Amino acid sequence: MADSIIELKNVSTVYEGERVPAIRDIDLTIESGEFVAIIGPNGAGKTTLLETINGLLPHTRGQVRVLGQDVARFGTQLRSQIGYVPQEFQFDETTPVLVRDVVLMGRYGRIGLFRRPTAEDYAQVQEALELLGLAELAERPLGKLSGGQQQKVLLARALAKEPKILLLDEPFSHLDCAAREEVAELITRWHRERSLTVLLVLHDLEAIPQSCHRVVLLNGGRIRHDGARERVVRAFTLAHRE
Ligand SMILES: Nc1ncnc2c1ncn2[C@@H]1O[C@H](COP(=O)(O)OP(=O)(O)O)[C@@H](O)[C@H]1O
Ligand SMILES: [Mg+2]
Incomplete structure (x- = not known):
């Protein structure tokens, strides 16, 4: 079809x-x-x-x-x-990347390699964080979150991609x-x-x-x-x- x-x-x-x-x-x-x-x-x-x-x-x-x-x-x-949330993930405690930056990665395909994120990109990231109840964890390192919280971050990244x-x-x-x-x-x-x-x-x-x-x-x-x-x-x- x-x-x-x-x-x-x-x-x-x-x-x-x-x-x-x-x-x-x-x-x-x-x-x-x-x-x-x-x-x-x-x-x-x-x-x-x-x-x-x-x-x-x-x-x-x-x-x-x-x-x-x-x-x-x-x-x-x-x-x-395509938003993809993999089954296997493990970020050890020393993973320094912040939750907000992980979700922003969902926008990279739209931003392009050498451009900076726009206000729209940041707005989409914020919306995804809020929808998953992650707003308060946004500035924390991914590696310091629980498995469930990390799974939500991956979901937020997939949604931020639109x-x-x-x-x-x-x-x-x-x-x-x-x-x-x-x-x-x-x-x-x-x-x-x-x-x-x-x-x-x-x-x-x-x-x-x-x-x-x-x-x-x-x-x-x-x-x-x-x-x-x-x-x-x-x-x-x-x-x-x-
Ligand atoms: N990286 C890999 N190398 C070789 N075989 C694999 C690999 N990953 C999965 N398999 C095999 O492929 C089959 C399907 O696995 P998988 O797709 O992970 O199943 P499910 O997600 O339904 O549990 C299984 O027999 C598994 O052992
Ligand atoms: Mg599987």
């Missing part, structure tokens, strides 16, 4: 030095403005799928198009329109229940108000926000189900009861 924002055709990705593909034969089409949950057990290929979509990981077979362009050729350009696509890899993993609900609500609102396309990776069915209507179930590197939330959740539950 002409306005598919993400399109994978017969895609497989093999890690360097490995023989078995981590994801294989993936056919997946996401329309602009969709909110899709990607679920599956550990090792299913969820992280590999997200990193194949944003081109951080080169795919071995098939075609990946994002915003109508080939990720293999235009990865850097495309990533400036991306067309948001790829979130288990973004609730370090958050407590209350923060989890707040962040889910925030993502839902951004999706609705800004017609943002969101791919949300989770391993926990319970955590799928209500507003997320489509669920893709991955297992063993393949898509096992893709469809309406209720249907996929039922299939997943049945498979795990056996």
